[in-house]
Amino acid sequence: xxxxxxxxxxxxxxxxxxxxxxxxxxxxxxxxxxxxxxxxxxxxxxxxxxxxxxxxxxxxxxxxxxxxxxxxxxxxxxxxxxxxxxxxxxxxxxxxxxxxxxxxxxxxxxxxxxxxxxxxxxxxxxxxxxxxxxxxxxxxxxxxxxxxxxxxxxxxxxxxxxxxxxxxxxxxxxxxxxxxxxxxxxxxxxxxxxxxxxxxxxxxxxxxxxxxxxxxxxxxxxxxxxxxxxxxxxxxxxxxxxxxxxxxxxxxxxxxxxxxxxxxxxxxxxxxxxxxxxxxxxxxxxxxxxxxxxxxxxxxxxxxxxxxxxxxxxxxxxxxxxxxxxxxxxxxxxxxxxxxxxxxxxxxxxxxxxxxxxxxxxxxxxxxxxxxxxxxxxxxxxxxxxxxxxxxxxxxxxxxxxxxxxxxxxxxxxxxxxxxxxxxxxxxxxxxxxxxxxxxxxxxxxxxxxxxxxxxxxxxxxxxxxxxxxxxxxxxxxxxxxxxxxxxxxxxxxxxxxxxxxxxxxxxxxxxxxxxxxxxxxxxxxxxxxxxxxxxxxxxxxxxxxxxxxxxxxxxxxxxxxxxxxxxxxxxxxxxxxxxxxxxxxxxxxxxxxxxxxxxxxxxxxxxxxxxxxxxxxxxxxxxxxxxxxxxxxxxxxxxxxxxxxxxxxxxxxxxxxxxxxxxxxxxxxxxxxxxxxxxxxxxxxxxxxxxxxxxxxxxxxxx
Amino acid sequence: xxxxxxxxxxxxxxxxxxxxxxxxxxxxxxxxxxxxxxxxxxxxxxxxxxxxxxxxxxxxxxxxxxxxxxxxxxxxxxxxxxxxxxxxxxxxxxxxxxxxxxxxxxxxxxxxxxxxxxxxxxxxxxxxxxxxxxxxxxxxxxxxxxxxxxxxxxxxxxxxxxxxxxxxxxxxxxxxxxxxxxxxxxxxxxxx
Numbered sequence: 035x036x037x038x039x040x041x042x043x044x045x046x047x048x049x050x051x052x053x054x055x056x057x058x059x060x061x062x063x064x065x066x067x068x069x070x071x072x073x074x075x076x077x078x079x080x081x082x083x084x085x086x087x088x089x090x091x092x093x094x095x096x097x098x099x100x101x102x103x104x105x106x107x108x109x110x111x112x113x114x115x116x117x118x119x120x121x122x123x124x125x126x127x128x129x130x131x132x133x134x135x136x137x138x139x140x141x142x143x144x145x146x147x148x149x150x151x152x153x154x155x156x157x158x159x160x161x162x163x164x165x166x167x168x169x170x171x172x173x174x175x176x177x178x179x180x181x182x183x184x185x186x187x188x189x190x191x192x193x194x195x196x197x198x199x200x201x202x203x204x205x206x207x208x209x210x211x212x213x214x215x216x217x218x219x220x221x222x223x224x225x226x227x228x229x230x231x232x233x234x235x236x237x238x239x240x241x242x243x244x245x246x247x248x249x250x251x252x253x254x255x256x257x258x259x260x261x262x263x264x265x266x267x268x269x270x271x272x273x274x275x276x277x278x279x280x281x282x283x284x285x286x287x288x289x290x291x292x293x294x295x296x297x298x299x300x301x302x303x304x305x306x307x308x309x310x311x312x313x314x315x316x317x318x319x320x321x322x323x324x325x326x327x328x329x330x331x332x333x334x335x336x337x338x339x340x341x342x343x344x345x346x347x348x349x350x351x352x353x354x355x356x357x358x359x360x361x362x363x364x365x366x367x368x369x370x371x372x373x374x375x376x377x378x379x380x381x382x383x384x385x386x387x388x389x390x391x392x393x394x395x396x397x398x399x400x401x402x403x404x405x406x407x408x409x410x411x412x413x414x415x416x417x418x419x420x421x422x423x424x425x426x427x428x429x430x431x432x433x434x435x436x437x438x439x440x441x442x443x444x445x446x447x448x449x450x451x452x453x454x455x456x457x458x459x460x461x462x463x464x465x466x467x468x469x470x471x472x473x474x475x476x477x478x479x480x481x482x483x484x485x486x487x488x489x490x491x492x493x494x495x496x497x498x499x500x501x502x503x504x505x506x507x508x509x510x511x512x513x514x515x516x517x518x519x520x521x522x523x524x525x526x527x528x529x530x531x532x533x534x535x536x537x538x539x540x541x542x543x544x545x546x547x548x549x550x551x552x553x554x555x556x557x558x559x560x561x562x563x564x565x566x567x568x569x570x571x572x573x574x575x576x577x578x579x580x581x582x583x584x585x586x587x588x589x590x591x592x593x594x595x596x597x598x599x600x601x602x603x604x605x606x607x608x609x610x611x612x613x614x615x616x617x618x619x620x621x622x623x624x625x626x627x628x629x630x631x632x633x634x635x636x637x638x639x640x641x642x643x644x645x646x647x648x649x650x651x652x653x654x655x656x657x658x659x660x661x662x663x664x665x666x667x668x669x670x671x672x673x674x675x676x677x678x679x680x681x682x683x684x685x686x687x688x689x690x691x692x693x694x695x696x697x698x699x700x701x702x703x704x705x706x707x708x709x710x711x712x713x714x715x716x717x718x719x720x721x722x723x724x725x726x727x728x729x730x731x732x733x734x735x736x737x738x
Numbered sequence: 739x740x741x742x743x744x745x746x747x748x749x750x751x752x753x754x755x756x757x758x759x760x761x762x763x764x765x766x767x768x769x770x771x772x773x774x775x776x777x778x779x780x781x782x783x784x785x786x787x788x789x790x791x792x793x794x795x796x797x798x799x800x801x802x803x804x805x806x807x808x809x810x811x812x813x814x815x816x817x818x819x820x821x822x823x824x825x826x827x828x829x830x831x832x833x834x835x836x837x838x839x840x841x842x843x844x845x846x847x848x849x850x851x852x853x854x855x856x857x858x859x860x861x862x863x864x865x866x867x868x869x870x871x872x873x874x875x876x877x878x879x880x881x882x883x884x885x886x887x888x889x890x891x892x893x894x895x896x897x898x899x900x901x902x903x904x905x906x907x908x909x910x911x912x913x914x915x916x917x918x919x920x921x922x923x924x925x926x927x928x929x930x
Contacts, residue, residue: 038906039910040903040906040907040909040910041906043906043909043910043913044884044891044905044906044909044910047884047885047909048810048891050763050767051810051813051814051888052742052810052812052813053741053742053745053746053760053763053764053812053813054741054742055741055763071914074914074917075910075913075914075917077917078913078914078916078917078920079913081917081920082766082767082770082866082916082920083766083767083769083770084766084769084770
């Protein structure tokens, strides 16, 4: 019995796709009649699938430098040990990564910076000898330092390896402070000559055998911020060490305070062996920088002196204006700590209202829900084309596809128009631990996005008829709109001194607010953003509470009372109204349906919910979805959407077949959603501590 | 349990060598996919190898978010990320900039490129694409969808509006044709 050649080949492809090994000899032996064709088949696969080869050898010579060996790879390229023929000296030769070579502007800038850095002469700075280029490969030569980087030192510390440096504890802290103060001296020297480092981090600080710290890669960082965060939100390179102004790419030019911040992160890491913010992706880091405070070093290691913590936290301020103004001042305070003198950094007084365990909850006497007055900008889409306040704009499928993939020529504008964000200053509360003020911007999103958008909301608030005052830089809400995320809650921290803090201290106030929402494709180098503005007023009243409060879709005037006596089912129904379900994709082979499912439009999402998707006829459960984001408790969610893959049975029932047929034919179909949801609510008033749970059923039309 | 599922499980548990093995089984095809998926305007600016590198890095870091459904779904997932990377690079090039940092924290073995190797690699992209484009009828489409994109037989059949046996035949003939074309590239008939 012979099997047709194409059958055999196809089953081999199937195995390859599944990642299963293919025994070629066995295949040939099993099908001798096709041996020749199969041999050819395998060899063409080999040709097509030529795996990436390891690095081809770098030219053994660049200009007058003879390459000896590779000594390291860093974010800015590969470093080789080389010999400079004319002077018979060993140098470190750095070659830019290939992808940086194609851009003439970047290269020109690189050369300019390297030349400027080449003029620096300081014992704490590794000198750049020369800059050159051969066959399109730019390189520069610098002194070869015999030592190791602080990065390596940190690695050794973390694993407890012996590194020849002082043991952990007081001696290590002193060594660290002395070292960082010396690096700050070197930075101060360069800053005095108008040169920023821009990429201060442990791997750029080399420690010589005698303990002398030396800064390397001066001014060569280019715009790392622009490239360190890719659309996928992954952290490439070392954004942890970048200052917020570098990461957020603010318009104001960078100054020496960016280097001070980076050096402070390095010091923080040396002292605590961790980073100031816990974040594994760029988006998380940006979120943390927007919404979180640095974990105080003494919380990690109580042995750290309070004075040192104070100095460190000042250097780590998010707002550059609140940091040390110069590297010299930073160095001076570090030495003051060493010598046990009072540093210049003074702790800031906190208002009692936000201190300690007392938290503040804002109860809205009236909620003002503001909608977009229309799109202000966004080329190609005039305000007139917006459907206004009701009804969602549904772009034609092809356009939708391009928007979702970020390929639309005016992606941001089209996105704004499509999702019709609502901006609602609806609940204002602060929690004891993080002092949060939550405002809500809702982005109803029912389709899985393939590209990411950055969302930024700038607020201006006026209290009781006063002037509008902008919230501070680090109170700007920043978030990422991506994947199946629908509702965004953008929290802002409250400071006692800022406009919100003052309003809260007053106990009740009328807040007027203006906000601008900007949206731009996450990874655009020169973002073409679209923005829209909203304004409104709310009356607020603040009371104390321990943990948080369940926030209703629509606020009853007697809000606390409503919490006490709430009808759970009614609350669930309000908060879990499915907005829409759309079929994102159908794969008949896998017998699966991809769904985008949205709740909302703006109901608070319970802390945890499960949703079953059920066929109404047979009661067959197509799939289920679980959602839990305990961190949102008390903040008030604002809706969510998700992508869901539903698998059909191996032997599809009549019901399932009909569903598939309907969807494939572009007809709408009906499924039943069953929710189970729960959320814990704890207020510090008696009778407010209760567990909420509820179920709710809803019939939803599946739209193809 | 199939070997690949086991490897995937181990990879998710943080086993680096399992992930390397898994990736090694797919990266050649993925690279070919990238070569074939990159539009002409991109080929001169960005190396398929670089995009492969970025794709694998994202995959390695986002392994948690992969929801396996069916045997070929891991490869399809990789293809999805790769496609995304192509779009990203295209936008970067259009915006006149593409200065994405090469990740260097050792997650995935580095594929660095020397100056001299660059031209050869670009050439390979061009050759594969041209060969695919020269395939008669729907063979090229069938090869791209079924083989390079890892789509299922049923899906390919639907996309090509033909039967499943017809897809198998198209792929088989297409690959045989490719073997001839790649062995013996056509004379450069383009002027310039």
